[in-house]
Amino acid sequence: MVSAWAGVHYFASRHGFHAPGDEPGEEADGVLTWPEGNGWLAQRLAAPLGERLLGARVVLRIAQERHGVTVDAWDVHAQRLERWTCAHCIVALPSFVAARVVANAPDWLRAVARAQPHASWVVVNLALDAPLHDRPGAAPSWDNVVYGSTALGYVDAGHQRLQPVPLGPTVLSWYHALGAQPAAREALLRLPWTHWRDAALADLAEPHPDLSARTSRVAVTRHGHAMAVPVPGILNL
Ligand SMILES: Cc1cc2nc3c(=O)[nH]c(=O)nc-3n(C[C@H](O)[C@H](O)[C@H](O)COP(=O)(O)OP(=O)(O)OC[C@H]3O[C@@H](n4cnc5c(N)ncnc54)[C@H](O)[C@@H]3O)c2cc1C
Known part of the structure; x- marks a missing residue:
């Protein structure tokens, strides 16, 4: 549960955000996403610094x-x-x-530091050699949640290409927030990467039965302390 204040802050700080339908035709501008994720931003922020930026420290x-x-x-x-x-x-x-x-x-x-819990997350990136079968109905979305699943669904890294229908290879990023409990973090560390690969494929198999056949590469990333969990008394900005 997130406070109403935190919710308003989250959305109000996104420049240009508006309720869907308020300004037809501008919705695509409300999403900032790149196939390489925030790496796109990081590379451009780093470029003018040149050798003054010392990484790997x-x-x-x-x-x-x-x-x-x-x-x-x-x-x-x-x-x-x-x-x-x-x-x-x-x-x-x-x-x-x-x-x-x-x-x-x-x-x-x-x-x-004592009061601020952090949730562990697992992120599974699935490289697809061709688009998934698109059933009639709603167009493919950037952010997709599976009804009834405990995971957070997936985003399509190629969505910013702004093609109405995905045409070529792409990457799907599947997210699962495991919670802030130490047992969840311990399981994240202990279970082999194949466990998380299979969890992602199984979670998405119902809406996308052709996912396994389309997947050419899988990368699993474990985040032991992925996200600060909002708690009363701490201001998360
Ligand atoms: C999988 C995932 C998806 C997310 N998706 C979104 C999203 O869609 N939208 C959104 O708004 N937020 C999202 N977030 C949250 C967002 O990434 C964080 O809130 C944000 O990055 C926090 O920024 P920060 O600068 O406080 O910390 P961080 O981004 O964690 O930066 C801290 C930096 O410190 C470095 N560091 C740590 N220890 C040391 C050390 N000893 N020496 C040197 N460097 C060190 C780390 O390498 C890191 O680069 C997501 C987070 C995760 C994990």
Whole structure:
């Protein structure tokens, strides 16, 4: 259950969002999606930074010193520890990571990290060599939920191509939120990837009996701490 305030914030912050049917012809502009997902955005944000952007660093410790901030980071490629000193540091880590990484973390950060649960998710990407059989009725959608399923359905990564009917190969991303319970996270880690592949194919088999035959490649991603779960007393922005 999400508060009404959080619901309004979620939709109001999406520029251009309007109720379906209010402004016919503009609905396609309300969806921001690319075949490569948020990677499209990330690549364009990173491009102007050039070599100033240092990736593949795992930050181990951030400490406020008398004359600035010290950041200790593990360079994954070079396999060595490096130390940076700077005037200021913006910490944009998930709260449960920040509380461990920031030396002498303030009380408010520790409190948020303790109180903020995270749901584990599994995402199964199914590469299709040809479009699925399209039954008469509603046109294929970007976001699709199977009636009665406990999973979150799938999105079609090729939907932004804006073809009324899918014509060629595409990728379907199937989502399953497993909840915030430790047992769910433990099962996510323990069960083999084939378990999640089969779960996705079985979940989508009813609306798409031809899915298995069309699937040429499957990629399973486990997210142990995928999504912050809204709880009273914590502001999720
Ligand atoms: C499968 C999935 C689907 C989602 N779909 C949607 C959607 O459709 N719409 C939507 O609005 N939201 C969606 N979300 C939620 C959205 O992705 C998150 O709310 C958002 O990314 C949170 O942003 P953030 O900057 O707080 O954290 P993150 O995006 O998690 O960024 C934190 C970054 O810190 C890095 N990091 C962590 N530890 C360290 C360390 N020690 N050193 C260095 N770097 C570190 C991580 O690699 C990561 O890049 C989805 C989330 C998931 C998992």
